[in-house]
Amino acid sequence: ESFHGVVVDDCVEVGDFAFTAGKLSCNVGNYEYDADVLDAYFDLNSRFYNMLDCYQWGVAAEWYPAENHSLSLQIINSPIAGDANQYGYNLAWRGECGWYMPYWTVNLWQYDKGRYMKGLNLGNRLTFGNFSCDLEYMARATTLKSAFRDDFNVIARPSYQVGEWLNIFGKYGLEHTSADLPYELIEEDYKGCDYMYYGGGLEFFPFKEDREVRIHVFWASNNFGENILDIGLRWKFSMTNAVKSILSGKGRK
Secondary structure, three states, X not given: OOOOOOOEEEEEEEOOEEEEEEEEEOOOOOHHXXXXXXXXXXXXXXXXXXXXXXXXEEEEEEEEEEOOEEEEEEEEEOOOOOOOOOEEEEEEEEEOEOOEEEEEEEEEEEEEOXXXXXXXXXXXXXXXXXXXXXXXXXXXXXXXXXXXXXXXXXEEEEEEEEXXXXXXXXXXXXXXXXXXXXXXXXXXXXXXXXXXXXXXXXXXXXXXXXXXXXXXXXXXXXXXXXXXXXXXXXXXXXHHHHHHHHHHOOOOO
16 A cells, blocks of 8 residues: 555445545545655655644545546544544545546544634646646635635646656645644744745656666755755565565575
8 A cells, every 4th residue: 555545444345335444544635645655755745744644543435436536535533633532524536537637635623622624635636648747735724714825735746757767857835824723734933934845856767667666866945945955765565575475485596
């Protein structure tokens, strides 16, 4: 599973429906948030992404009304709860319409007795040949009156795939947060201001038939005067398959 997939679950499928219980990842309609942690560069992400405690116990029901479309409802422990008896509700739509892939959610997270954060998250991925671009908008508020102005994110991430071995990408994000938020989704230093982050980089895949190995280099900056140059290697492998291979003797020369 990806970083933002189910961690511990028990899933039952009945026709076009699926029911899951266990430790889940909160559905938040945003491709930045949805990326595997190994593919999401920390310094090129929003403070929301870096602060959210996404794994929560709960139950979920999912319906597949048409090919490449799903609607799901989660009831979970609230990720911004003040105590263990506060809950969150996530309604999500994922789709694929040719070149357009929406991932939208409406979220209701409890942070105090009788008090909820309302969230609207509109993730949009556009793909044209080797070029793709994520265009995303996220809004959070404690009252409908303050929606769309107190706490929001705007994100753009274009990328271009050169053959099978190179991906070129850029990213820009703007995050606005009010100074008196009653829940914790951002560090104190970033409250009451605009946080702007941007940068770009290259991802190399040296082995044609194995994209689990990747070399990356990227530059990230923000309006707080920070500049980061990062060079690294990612190698995803299955411990289970590796152990099976060793035990069966396939790992020996």
